[in-house]
Amino acid sequence: MERLLTIAPSLSTLPGDDVRQILWRFTDRYDIQMVAQSARTVARTSVAKLVAEGGRNTHEWTQGKANLLRAYDEAGITAAFMEPGEGGYLEGPKNLLLALVAFELAWVDAGAATGCLAGNLALAPIRERGTDEQRMRYLALAVPPAPGEPRTVYRGAFALTEPIPFVGVDTGVLGGSVKVASWEPGEEPMLQVSKRGRFITNMGFANFVTAAVDSADPRFKGSCMIILEKGDPGIWDRGTPTRKMVHQLSSTSDPVLDLRVPASRIVGGYSVVDGVIVPTFSHGEVIEAVFRRTRVTVGVMTAAKLLSAVEPVIRYQRGRFRGGDAAKPNSPRFEQGLQQKEDTLQRLIDVWAGGEAAASMGFSAARLFDTLEPLEKEKDAFLKEQGKTQGREKMKALDGARARALELLALGAHAEDTALGERRGTLEKDPLVRFVLLDSLANVVCPAVKLWNTGFGANLMREAVSLMGGYGITEDCPGFLGHKWMDAQLEATYEGPEAVQRRQLSVTMTNEVFLAQLRGFGRDLRQIASTRPGTGACTVATALEMWRWTLSYLQRSKDASGRKLYQGARQGVTFALADALCWLLAARALVLDVVELEEKGKDNAALAETLPGLAAFYTDLCHVLAARAAGEVGRICAELVFGYSQHPAWDEESCRGCFHSDELDALESFIPGIATGARTSPDVIEENAEHPAKAGPCVRLDDKMPFVRLRLKLDGCLTGARLAKDRAAEALTKVVIPEALDYPR
């Protein structure tokens, strides 16, 4: 009988803008597309040329680097941060827009991206917490002047970090000080502000600084952020440039500032209570509002590097043996080069999958903040309307909203009923409920993006570099991959190193509103897995169940010496679990984007021919990442669940390994249960968690039994993951790439 041959759809070319716009949901945003295009042009011309000419070989602020600032101004990137009323040209939230600008610039050089966006970081305290007057003045002055307009553009620096032993990870130990210099009756107080900075970006040219300082005067209460200008009386010493090994296209130095300024420069203003100046916001409140958004952009930079590595590595691999006598044209060695070797392909697939997941998570976080921003304003207006203006009243109202948010999430499954449906409708319209739901997610995804994209991203960048052999660690490496590897480490460090993100996650990820939503994520992933098993969504869902079970177990368990496991000081537990969660969120983000590509790609005529191949390839990438995520989650959770009991001595009589033999035998009976899914859901497991403890020298599984079931189930969920990797790797040998990179080197 003749066999029917079907040719599997394959990736024909590298994904272009039409694919990215669907994945990251800005197909209909022409305004954003235009700005991203402008950023790309600057990146692949001015920035790439400067890097190729050795612009990174000095940490001094040079004319070549300064010219980039003008290029950003002319391309409209600088003014993209401002609202039309402030001199900008785009209205509304700009998180996705700025993330795309960062992505385009970091595709070539992240120092250029940082130099461009650090000005926004200096303005962000004013944008987020400044008074109306401060916003109007500084945001407008930071808009580049129109041609012929006699005005110097304001460029800012954000100064939080101080020389050792002061501010670093711990932002509370401020050495910078503020005192009352003079205060005439009926007049505005004048303040003496003293701030030494360490590693301050943009300081080589900034003409204003937003600085964090603490009171050194009984007439000034607490800390604040304050705006300092170059013309203020006193010392404005930019300091010596930092001898950086990374991001050399940005300017960094350790300034010394000692200036006299009016109290109206306190970000957010102040009031006078019993003769004491009381800032409206402490420096902590301001930086919290700022980093919440800007850290997402940093995470997107590392994603850009990973994705930018794909094309140069493929080109290098294919051309590796061409030119000599050893490989004749049309021979496999000539045509495929290093791509004949499975490992080179599979490692590149790991880099690609990691880059896609990082971008998916980063851009979805940026979009989330775009949605949250107006909601935050709606919430504030609603509370004001209700007369709830005091801190305690607001907190109480939000507590109530949290309870209603949980009610709404619980209603999800029963919404068919009319009465419940009506209640659901009411809750969905409640502005406080909508805010609380999104806010609890934002509090997790922002540190997750910063932590996973930059931390794991830096490790993956090393893999990309290694695929270029010795070339990878030279300045001549196509795509500047060696630079990008080192640069990724700075992205993991500034705006709070990984410890800061893990610390934040260890608190926010236990919020019950977040956890209830996470449960819903699991259900949604199972739904996706029922029609798209190739995405690995099932694997992610099971790993998610395992993570939830582990958190709940750790929260109620103690170690061998009776110490509570899940507590702030126990970073060995909380930080590890935070890392595991990031893997899950990254994998989920990629699954959702791939579903979007498959669904929306059909509406795009330009993709008609290539979509089947693209969708198949992305589905395989997704599966590869899902399997890796599941592996990480399984490893971390197993270490935490088992690692805090004493290891018994080996006893041949009663043990096999560390488990009691009757428990091991009992495990076999779980296997049929594993297949059904329902029996292993954490909730069912928790209910049935009681297993009588038996005496003996072995580790008793006891209440860990449900974990073992989940672990077995998770292993089974890896079915097909390596086939997906094989297929994706094979696609790399066929995909058509351009003749040369579209920027120098």
Ligand SMILES: Cc1cc2nc3c(=O)[nH]c(=O)nc-3n(C[C@H](O)[C@H](O)[C@H](O)COP(=O)(O)OP(=O)(O)OC[C@H]3O[C@@H](n4cnc5c(N)ncnc54)[C@H](O)[C@@H]3O)c2cc1C
């Ligand atoms: C090129 C560059 C540009 C920069 N730009 C700016 C800028 O524009 N403005 C600005 O204000 N700052 C800037 N920074 C500073 C940067 O944000 C800090 O370096 C960073 O926040 C870490 O502070 P630190 O170096 O003092 O590290 P430390 O506080 O000394 O921490 C070192 C390490 O110790 C561990 N650690 C510390 N505390 C804890 C903890 N509580 N729990 C667990 N582990 C912990 C972590 O592993 C951490 O990475 C820049 C830095 C560089 C290198």
